[in-house]
């Protein structure tokens with residue numbers, strides 16, 4: 348089969364790889380669509396992978412073509428996406444059902460071969476069924492959508508909440524779509540790119556702020572009559588936005604950090620004061636899993652896509668054959684491409 352192999356940082360090759368062998372607890376998935384995750388970019392261009400050489404790629408969907416002998420509930424022809432984490436099921440966090448914090452996990456596309464390939468053998472426990480009418484490239488975006496939903500569950504969001512999202516990558520845009528699907532009336536989007544703010548409005552944002560052009564906190568406080576929003580998400584990983592997320596939260600607000608910054612954070616005296624006086628809860632959100640594995644993040648995101656209540660088409664900026672993947676990463680490295688979700692089709696374009 349055709350696959351993309353990474354041998355070292357920035358070195359991607361189109362290879363002819365052996366067909367994966369389907370284990371007794373696995374299904375063989377014919378990969379119909381696989382997306383580039385934000386995390387694939389530093390993995391491939393900067394830090395390298397946990398294991399080398401490796402076939403990267405962990406946001407995928409496809410068709411079941413073979414079913415392992417111990418697998419129940421799946422037949423050839425089923426459509427599925429899969430959670431990329433393979434939990435150890437033995438550590439204290441797995442035993443508590445908090446799989447995002449597993450201490451002995453494996454991971455498709457970073458510790459195990461992934462889906463930048465025509466086929467992948469996947470643990471049946473990781474599979475999430477897709478309606479046959481749901482496009483495979485929608486299914487391949489359930490990973491970032493599930494990451495967005497996990498942040499809402501961390502914040503214990505209810506429809507009466509109001510929301511500000513800082514950072515409009517795929518997870519931020521799905522957060523806006525999910526807030527709308529939940530029925531939230533005030534959904535504020537903040538980014539430094541006007542085109543992303545435009546997509547955010549299409550996704551359901553009720554008010555948008557370009558924080559490069561204006562003071563985001565002042566703008567959204569003016570807009571909300573000084574109340575801020577009851578939930579704020581930082582999905583950018585920018586320390587500036589992290590502080591703004593604290594300042595934008597109203598009384599009893601929940602502030603969720605999801606974007607990775609790799610940087611220190613300094614908070615102004617006003618921000619520190621607000622944490623106390625407004626009784627803010629500041630929390631982290633990591634990955635997308637809950638009990639029973641892979642969790643309601645995955646099943647709920649799949650249901651919303653099956654019911655057309657989330658629309659990944661608004662996020663997919665490129666649709667390409669798998670062979671073009673090494674060239675695309677070169678362009679990303681040279682900052683020669685503007686993109687949102689880049690999608691590859693290892694078995695040809697979708698019908």
Ligand SMILES: [Zn+2]
Pocket residue numbers: 384385386405406490491
């Ligand atoms: Zn991902």
Ligand SMILES: [Zn+2]
Pocket residue numbers: 434435436437438439440441442448449450451452
């Ligand atoms: Zn574990």
